[in-house]
Amino acid sequence: MISRIHRRTRLVAFTICVVAAAAVSAVRLQIQPTPAPLPFVQLVEKLSEPSGYFDTDNLISNEKSYLHVMPHLEQRGITGGVYIGVGPDQNFSYIAHIRPTVAFIVDTRRDNLLLHLLFKALFATARNRMEYLSLLTGRPVPDGVESWRDAGIDRIVAYIDSTRPSATLALDRRLHDAIQRFGIPISVEEHATIEQFHAAFVDSGLSLRFQSFGRPPQSYNPTYRELLTETDQEGRQLSYLASEDDFQFVRSLQRRDGVIPVVGDFGGTHALAAIGRWMTEHDERLSAFYVSNVENYLFRNGNFGRYMENLNRFPHTDRSVIIRSIFGRFARSVSVPGYYSASIVQDLDELLANFSAEKVRTYSDLLRR
Numbered sequence: 279m280i281s282r283i284h285r286r287t288r289l290v291a292f293t294i295c296v297v298a299a300a301a302v303s304a305v306r307l308q309i310q311p312t313p314a315p316l317p318f319v320q321l322v323e324k325l326s327e328p329s330g331y332f333d334t335d336n337l338i339s340n341e342k343s344y345l346h347v348m349p350h351l352e353q354r355g356i357t358g359g360v361y362i363g364v365g366p367d368q369n370f371s372y373i374a375h376i377r378p379t380v381a382f383i384v385d386t387r388r389d390n391l392l393l394h395l396l397f398k399a400l401f402a403t404a405r406n407r408m409e410y411l412s413l414l415t416g417r418p419v420p421d422g423v424e425s426w427r428d429a430g431i432d433r434i435v436a437y438i439d440s441t442r443p444s445a446t447l448a449l450d451r452r453l454h455d456a457i458q459r460f461g462i463p464i465s466v467e468e469h470a471t472i473e474q475f476h477a478a479f480v481d482s483g484l485s486l487r488f489q490s491f492g493r494p495p496q497s498y499n500p501t502y503r504e505l506l507t508e509t510d511q512e513g514r515q516l517s518y519l520a521s522e523d524d525f526q527f528v529r530s531l532q533r534r535d536g537v538i539p540v541v542g543d544f545g546g547t548h549a550l551a552a553i554g555r556w557m558t559e560h561d562e563r564l565s566a567f568y569v570s571n572v573e574n575y576l577f578r579n580g581n582f583g584r585y586m587e588n589l590n591r592f593p594h595t596d597r598s599v600i601i602r603s604i605f606g607r608f609a610r611s612v613s614v615p616g617y618y619s620a621s622i623v624q625d626l627d628e629l630l631a632n633f634s635a636e637k638v639r640t641y642s643d644l645l646r647r
Contacts, residue, residue, distance in 0.1 A: 316380065318535035319461040322391070328540040330386035333491045337393065337478055338610060341369040341570070342500040342602045343614065343621040344548050345517070348375055348510040350623040351566070354597055359565030360557055363542075364572060367397055368505070371517045372601065373531065374524035376565055377407065381531065384540045384555050392472050394539035395464070399456035401532035407525045410435055413453070416443040416480030418540065431507055431520040439503070443480050450476070498618040511614065544572050544588065545581025553590030564594040568601040569631045574608075577641045588635035589626065598626040608645055 352374075361378035363369035364385050373381050375581065383394055404410035408426035412419045415438055420426065426434065450473070457464065464472075479486060484503035487495050500508070506517050518524050531537055542549020557564065567589075576582040592598075604612065604620045613620035632638050632647045 279408045287377050290575050297454050311422075311523065316535045316538070318538065321538050321556075322462060322540065325382070325538070325549055325556070326391075326395075326544050326545060327548045328630075329388035329541050330543055335478075335489045335491070336365055336385075336387070336390060336477060338366055338486055338488055338502050339505060340369065340499045341619045341620045341621060342498075342504060342508060343508040343617045344368050344505070345514075345601070345621075347373065347601055347621045347623050348514070348516050351375060351434075351513055351599070351601075354599060354623070356599055359595075360553075360568055361568075361600075362496050362564065363568035366393060367518070369568060370397075370528045371524075372566065372568055373537070374518040374521070377527060378531075378565055379536070381537045381561065382540050383537065384542045384544070384549055384553070386541070386543045388468075388541050389471060389475075389537040391462075391541055391569065392464075392468055393475050394474050394537070395457050395462060396453065396475055396615060397458060397536070397556055398460060398532055399453040401529045402456045402459075403452050404529075407519050407522055410525065410529075411438055411519060414479050415483050417441045418444045418477075421462075425439050427522050431515055431517065434519070435503055435507060438484055443483075468562065501528075533635070543581070544569065545576045545579070545585040546588075547584070550585075550588035551605070554588065557593050562593065564579075564592045564598045566599050567626070568602055570602045571605055573602065573644060574641050577644075586630070590630060593596075594626055596625075596627055600624045600626055600629055604645060608641070 279299060332593050356366075356376055358376070359378055361369075361373055361376055361381040363381065363552070364370060365383075368379065369383055383514070385391070400410050400413050402414055406427055407421065408429065409419050409423050411417075411434060412423075417438055418441065447501075447617065451488070453476070454469070457469075479502075484501060486502045488499045489495055505517050507515060508517060509515050516524075518528050528537075540549050540553070543551060557561075573582065573585070576585050601621065601623055604622065607621040612622060629638075629644075637647055638644050
């Protein structure tokens with residue numbers, strides 16, 4: 279404020295002090311301090327375990343119901359804290375809604391870490407949703423991209439659907455250079471894997487579907503288009519690309535290295551336990567843990583008990599929740615007509631208490647409780 283006063287202006291010192299003090303007070307009311315960047319590379323390496331295997335590409339979610347939990351998160355006042363999730367960019371919609379201080383994306387496949395490096399590069403490169411989705415799908419960024427800030431997601435989707443992929447090499451180079459700057463050691467083969475992931479989004483566009491290896495695509499799996507335009511049960515479009523404000527929150531968290539991809543097994547001995555220790559050391563509390571349907575697999579391989587031990591290590595509050603997805607016959611009693619999956623919320627304290635009381639011995643027990 280003071281530096282902007284013209285040198286020829288002669289104001290008494292008292293007036294300058296009053297104006298400066300008022301300006302500082304106003305700024306303090308309007309601007310929150312920007313958190314320092316997190317040690318991205320060190321955290322990824324310190325928290326991660328050796329890679330495991332899962333029989334899907336997981337480039338996008340297969341949970342069409344994923345936004346149905348949003349009203350429940352609002353009712354419980356789930357906000358801030360630490361978010362933990364699994365899988366692809368479905369997490370960004372939960373992150374945009376919860377607004378955590380830091381997010382950890384934990385997946386047994388190192389390929390998921392590589393996919394999130396691609397997403398991180400897109401956030402580092404794109405200025406807004408329109409540019410982000412154009413770069414992801416290899417479509418030319420429209421002229422005057424800044425004017426798309428207030429565009430609805432349906433209009434953005436219509437542009438992507440009506441535009442052919444660009445053949446320019448410069449687009450791939452921008453993303454490649456951004457990934458290099460992140461500092462995560464990536465082999466030549468892993469760079470090729472990231473390029474394959476990006477090529478899948480470019481080749482299929484918004485018609486891309488979740489794919490399991492060795493099995494044909496299932497018609498009930500949503501397209502990427504459907505996931506982006508999906509609504510919660512109140513009819514609100516709440517994907518992270520449906521709102522510029524939501525997108526910009528995720529972008530800002532990404533750009534300060536606040537979204538940490540971790541290679542880890544929920545029932546493993548290191549990753550979740552290490553995240554719990556990090557939370558304790560930094561006086562953070564869990565807000566939400568999106569587990570998809572991983573708990574079903576943990577029961578199958580006998581690691582559900584160790585998973586519960588890991589959950590017990592998380593500092594949390596009485597508002598901390600588990601977000602899970604249910605499929606097929608397990609979902610029939612709670613799913614919405616027209617949806618193969620169901621998405622539900624459970625209080626973490628309730629889950630821990632039920633397990634401690636030996637009320638959860640099978641996956642069916644878990645869902646009944």
